Amino acid sequence: MPINESLTQQLRDQARQLLESKQVDCVIGYEASPRGSARPAFIYDPAGADRLIWSTACIHNLVTYLHDKKKPRRRGEEPPRVAVVVKPCDSRAVNVLLAEQQIERERIFVIGVACEGTQDEMGELLSRCTRCGDRVPIVYDVLLGEPPEVTPVEDEYADLTHIEEMPPSERLAFWLREFDRCIRCYACRQVCPSCYCTTCMFERDDGLWVDIGIELPQKHIFHLGRALHLAGRCVECDECERVCPMELPLSLLNRRLVREMEALYDHRAGREEILTPLLFELGEEGSPL
């Protein structure tokens, strides 16, 4: 994956300056992986800034790592101040975490990168990027790079239509077949910036709804439950789908609810710093529910 020299240099300079001036304690960005792509990197000292890179292989949503930085590294210290490199999709997660009071705006420095879309190992644009019309992050303290031109998205829900046209029994069979491959590794949940419950309801020792078995009923309820918990909170970064070792089409579930939330409440998670309407409108008079 060729490295974008100019953006890489800008990122390194920015990171070095932030660390040297002690404006932040840590910069979360990307470094080159020995196997040729990119991977998350945590830089603590200015000299390490030269590890940072930018390329179309920078696919990870690094905002999820901000949850690890909510606590101090050592007892008695302040939690670290962190800079994080974000693409437009990632930046929406920043807004969700701000609205949900998981992070403090003044403790994070957002390095926005103008995004031309990310690619898989074969050099193909990731499916999430083919649907995305954003080239500039929504939240940032500094913006690096020139926004490339936007390719208009014709129908971002085209792939949903096919599922919805199925009769219910066929649709159920489709999903059970997909869920059957799940190995309950929780990678989808772990990578998700919006999934941060201290104890997931699907992993409780006294779970009333679902036990620890790695079987179809548990997997079925886990995936549907997770999708519902993300209604109005999923920023469509599609990281869950990317990390799934069994390639479950989880984006279909999430975007079904994204579309629903937009139709009902004109709400799209992360576009603004507001909570999902489901958290405060549920059951109120005049609510669509």
Place this chain on the structure above:
Amino acid sequence: MKFTTFDGLKDWLDGLAQRYDLIAPRNVDGHVLYRPVASSDEILFDYERPELSAKDYFLPATEVLLRVEKRGRELTEDQILPDRGQVMFGIRPCDAHGLAAIDALFLEQDPPDWYYSHHRQRTALVGLSCPQMWKGCFCTSMGGAPDDPTHLDVLLTKVEGGYAAEPITEKGQALLKGLTLKERKGEIPSPVADVEHVPVTPPQGWRPLFENDEMWMRHGERCLSCRICTYMCPTCRCFDVTDRVVAERAGVTRIERIRVWDACTSTNYRRAAGGHNPRATKASRIRNRFFCKFCYYPEDFGPLGCVGCGRCIISCPVDIDITEVMRDVARAR
């Protein structure tokens, strides 16, 4: 070499499918997985490394250990295990090696694990050697090879026009009786094994690195604390046990005790009563994962906890690479 045609092999497998539970590599919606098959037509013969290891058929992801039925004040217990034989066709040598590593704990310790031994005893391993090493593979550094027969009952190798078959154990010899084999001149071709050697540091070399926080932060900080690596691993064998009520009506309660895979990479794996978690950081969990494989397990039970199948490397969403850790440890000594 002893040789069978492809058609001869398929007939033999169809016969085995009648008598035994036949497990073989199958294409499951685009994923190569070891799965039960009813006929040889479902089997993949040309495949890389199945995406999950073979351990599911010996230490199932979910296994019912005990069924309890309560009627009024009366309790009945039942332990049900399949009594049919099982044949695992197309198992790769690294996966058989992985079972040998688990054997050291579940078979060779006293008492042996009753369920695991049952599955091991009822199963014959018919391996198919890898013609080459795949992306991420490093079995040759871990004492294995793409055509390593050591832990198999039968080793098959694809040759011109069919397969060469070598019985390795008596169990394999007996199983091969149903297969028409002809003597054929020529050597069984050797696979291409050109992967760079990864240094394996002995357990005592790992010990001093336990407190190298910088090293474990560097490898562990990007970990997502998911379970991909441990669930795919042919040697990871941690499990959790729980009881669940499966039916409750008209004075009858049915309870199952299940055993389910668990993973040391997950956040709450080490959480103790009262809520304390001595492995609360990602760095400490990643350190434990690698110490278990190269230090604790070989010290306690003999074999290394890694066979070099490379699954964890190619599946990790954040590129945590066991060979990178091994090289780092070798350098740091």
